[in-house]
Amino acid sequence: MNAVDKPISNHETEVIRERLELALEAAGLDLWENDLISGVVTKKASKVFAELGYSEAEGAALVEDIFRIVHPDDVDLLKTAVADHLSGKTAQYRSEFRVKAKNGTWIWYGNYGRIMDAGKPDGGRRLIGVTFNIHERKCREQEIELMNRQLQDQNQLLERANEQLLTLAITDSLTGIYNRRKFIEAGESEFHRAHRQQTGLSLLMLDVDNFKEVNDTWGHAAGDAALRAIAAVCRLSVRHQVDTLARIGGEEFGIVLPQVNLDEAFNMAERLRRSVAEMPMPGEPGEFDQLRCSVSIGVVSMSEQWQSFEHMLQHADKALYLAKQSGRNTVRAVQQGSP
Numbered sequence: 001m002n003a004v005d006k007p008i009s010n011h012e013t014e015v016i017r018e019r020l021e022l023a024l025e026a027a028g029l030d031l032w033e034n035d036l037i038s039g040v041v042t043k044k045a046s047k048v049f050a051e052l053g054y055s056e057a058e059g060a061a062l063v064e065d066i067f068r069i070v071h072p073d074d075v076d077l078l079k080t081a082v083a084d085h086l087s088g089k090t091a092q093y094r095s096e097f098r099v100k101a102k103n104g105t106w107i108w109y110g111n112y113g114r115i116m117d118a119g120k121p122d123g124g125r126r127l128i129g130v131t132f133n134i135h136e137r138k139c140r141e142q143e144i145e146l147m148n149r150q151l152q153d154q155n156q157l158l159e160r161a162n163e164q165l166l167t168l169a170i171t172d173s174l175t176g177i178y179n180r181r182k183f184i185e186a187g188e189s190e191f192h193r194a195h196r197q198q199t200g201l202s203l204l205m206l207d208v209d210n211f212k213e214v215n216d217t218w219g220h221a222a223g224d225a226a227l228r229a230i231a232a233v234c235r236l237s238v239r240h241q242v243d244t245l246a247r248i249g250g251e252e253f254g255i256v257l258p259q260v261n262l263d264e265a266f267n268m269a270e271r272l273r274r275s276v277a278e279m280p281m282p283g284e285p286g287e288f289d290q291l292r293c294s295v296s297i298g299v300v301s302m303s304e305q306w307q308s309f310e311h312m313l314q315h316a317d318k319a320l321y322l323a324k325q326s327g328r329n330t331v332r333a334v335q336q337g338s339p
């Protein structure tokens with residue numbers, strides 16, 4: 001008789017049992033066993049049931065009794081984990097689920113098990129496993145998940161606030177069109193593009209005529225309303241996402257027109273000048289009926305002689321000055337070759 005065939009004495013069995021119990025206790029594990037054919041719990045996880053507040057008599061006698069106190073959201077996952085192991089899909093059975101305590105609270109547990117007699121001709125019927133409390137870990141995970149979700153929400157809020165800040169940084173608050181900063185940015189970028197690609201580029205500079213008088217006669221609020229109305233007229237004339245319309249000074253507007261030559265720009269300026277001159281002023285009936293505004297416009301187009309957008313801007317200013325000198329409500333263009 002070799003060592004393997006030697007029968008185990010009662011003393012040795014007792015020693016093995018004691019060692020196993022100690023190991024289970026130290027690891028916080030509670031052993032259980034189910035008969036898969038009869039559905040009977042042949043060894044209860046008594047410590048778990050005691051921890052949940054159930055008396056020995058209340059502890060589950062059948063596997064079905066256990067499903068009754070598992071959280072409804074976790075039952076399917078638990079059953080699938082068992083079925084996957086029984087079908088041989090998984091080498092061990094593992095699952096995590098909530099169990100209802102006697103006082104109604106839900107406590108998280110983990111299960112680890114295996115069919116011990118799987119090699120037998122009937123396919124095995126003893127599912128043995130251990131249950132262990134994972135409540136603290138799960139609560140921490142849920143807290144972290146909640147914190148992550150809150151962080152994501154805050155990030156979205158920050159991103160939105162950032163976008164709003166970026167929009168504010170390039171928007172004129174009175175008229176809602178772009179401000180000088182965006183005008184210069186777009187102008188410089190379009191200047192370099194036009195230079196590289198040898199395409200057209202024009203620039204209009206509009207200044208409201210005798211605006212001091214408008215303010216003095218009709219009041220500052222009427223002046224503001226006039227600026228908003230002029231911006232609205234200009235907005236209707238420009239190409240969406242192609243041209244850049246901006247308020248670049250108190251009563252001064254600028255328009256960058258990519259791929260537009262001098263003739264086209266001049267015609268557009270003329271149309272704009274007429275629209276502003278004919279524009280009815282917004283307000284209550286009778287409020288600003290007599291108020292009329294006009295604009296003088298300087299036009300300049302891309303040519304070899306401009307070294308920078310700033311250079312172009314200076315000449316548009318010169319053209320605007322000429323328009324003012326010519327009696328206002330006028331368009332003047334800087335011709336190619338003029339100094």
Ligand SMILES: Nc1nc2c(ncn2[C@@H]2O[C@H](COP(=O)(O)OP(=O)(O)OP(=O)(O)O)[C@@H](O)[C@H]2O)c(=O)[nH]1
Nearest residue numbers: 207208209210211212213215220221223224250251
């Ligand atoms: N209502 C209002 N007025 C403004 C604003 N910004 C500038 N102004 C006024 O615009 C007027 C500009 O006056 P001036 O530079 O003398 O020019 P002007 O009277 O338009 O004369 P010309 O440009 O020579 O035709 C000043 O009275 C400013 O106070 C604004 O945001 N709202």
